[in-house]
Amino acid sequence: MHSPHSGSPRELHRGTEDGLEPVTPLEIHRARTISELVAEMKHASFGGRQVGEAAEILQTMAEDPDCLVVATLSGAMTVGMMGHLLCDMMEAGMLDAVVTTGALMAHGFVQTAGMTHFKYDPRMDDTELYEKGYNRVYDTLELEANLDDVERIMDRALQKVASDEILSSRRVHELIGETLLAEGHTRGILPIAKARGIPVFVPAFTDSELGLDFEVQNRRRDLQKKPRLRFDAFLDLQEYCDLCRSKPKLGIFTIGGGVPRNWAQQVGPFWEILEKRTGISGGIIRFLYAVRICPEPVHWGGLSGCTYSEGVSWGKFVPPEEGGRFAEVYADATIAWPLVAGAVLERMGITAPASHHK
Numbered sequence: 001m002h003s004p005h006s007g008s009p010r011e012l013h014r015g016t017e018d019g020l021e022p023v024t025p026l027e028i029h030r031a032r033t034i035s036e037l038v039a040e041m042k043h044a045s046f047g048g049r050q051v052g053e054a055a056e057i058l059q060t061m062a063e064d065p066d067c068l069v070v071a072t073l074s075g076a077m078t079v080g081m082m083g084h085l086l087c088d089m090m091e092a093g094m095l096d097a098v099v100t101t102g103a104l105m106a107h108g109f110v111q112t113a114g115m116t117h118f119k120y121d122p123r124m125d126d127t128e129l130y131e132k133g134y135n136r137v138y139d140t141l142e143l144e145a146n147l148d149d150v151e152r153i154m155d156r157a158l159q160k161v162a163s164d165e166i167l168s169s170r171r172v173h174e175l176i177g178e179t180l181l182a183e184g185h186t187r188g189i190l191p192i193a194k195a196r197g198i199p200v201f202v203p204a205f206t207d208s209e210l211g212l213d214f215e216v217q218n219r220r221r222d223l224q225k226k227p228r229l230r231f232d233a234f235l236d237l238q239e240y241c242d243l244c245r246s247k248p249k250l251g252i253f254t255i256g257g258g259v260p261r262n263w264a265q266q267v268g269p270f271w272e273i274l275e276k277r278t279g280i281s282g283g284i285i286r287f288l289y290a291v292r293i294c295p296e297p298v299h300w301g302g303l304s305g306c307t308y309s310e311g312v313s314w315g316k317f318v319p320p321e322e323g324g325r326f327a328e329v330y331a332d333a334t335i336a337w338p339l340v341a342g343a344v345l346e347r348m349g350i351t352a353p354a355s356h357h358k
Contacts, residue, residue: 102208112188
């Protein structure tokens with residue numbers, strides 16, 4: 001066969017002379033652990049390869065002492081029973097900050113306080129669910145009674161607030177974690193965050209059950225002629241942006257997208273425009289490592305689906321040609337996250353955290 005461009009025969013390459021990495025058949029019998037299975041998947045194709053590459057980059061950032069690792073989470077991950085996986089990562093020292101949604105924290109709060117979620121029974125329609133106080137999240141039910149019960153715990157947490165204190169979402173979640181620990185609830189995101197000094201930021205705090213509980217507290221105070229609790233969301237932004245300067249490297253581990261992802265990623269543009277517009281210098285801050293698990297396709301145009309390459313154009317990530325390492329897994333997080341995190345936990349030699357037994 002002749003090349004249509006030159007008229008001369010093509011020189012057919014064998015791959016190795018161009019430095020190409022071969023793919024290999026997945027041998028399931030060789031995988032005795034999660035780590036070994038994910039290592040096998042890394043040399044396969046499609047989503048399996050994405051999972052293997054994601055585990056490798058997550059391990060790199062988690063084991064790099066110069067890297068501050070931020071986790072951003074959206075979607076129904078705690079009502080989807082993934083909250084204890086986040087607990088494992090926090091207790092293993094893999095994460096330095098958590099940015100998430102209020103809904104995710106509220107459902108995790110329910111579990112930490114010892115309450116139960118249930119499988120949805122399709123024999124009940126949604127009107128019947130409402131009448132019985134069952135809030136449906138796809139195939140799982142959150143009980144309205146659970147939310148009433150955790151509001152009483154939150155009320156006890158907010159009683160600790162000094163009259164002159166201005167709260168942020170990070171501080172509210174710290175108070176809840178402190179209260180849960182004091183009441184003997186150790187296995188959960190907020191008590192573990194409090195115990196390990198990991199800040200939990202919820203940028204859209206008012207868009208949540210806990211945000212509603214906060215306003216209920218203030219309406220109650222109005223009736224009692226007491227001063228309202230004060231809240232300033234920009235305290236979160238200030239603390240987070242300063243935290244991101246505390247180590248020379250930045251890594252991000254993302255489940256889903258939405259507000260948590262965007263809010264966390266805007267730290268680079270923030271410091272850049274702050275210097276340009278005010279002269280206050282914070283240095284160039286970009287994420288060097290990044291792992292994202294999200295099935296959202298790119299072509300809808302939303303941030304949940306946008307690639308890390310697109311983020312490079314905004315000054316949020318170090319370009320690959322300058323050392324940036326990214327992995328994107330287009331899969332349901334309830335399937336891919338346990339594989340990715342489980343493999344890394346095994347490679348780091350992490351056994352069951354103490355809170356498993358509490």
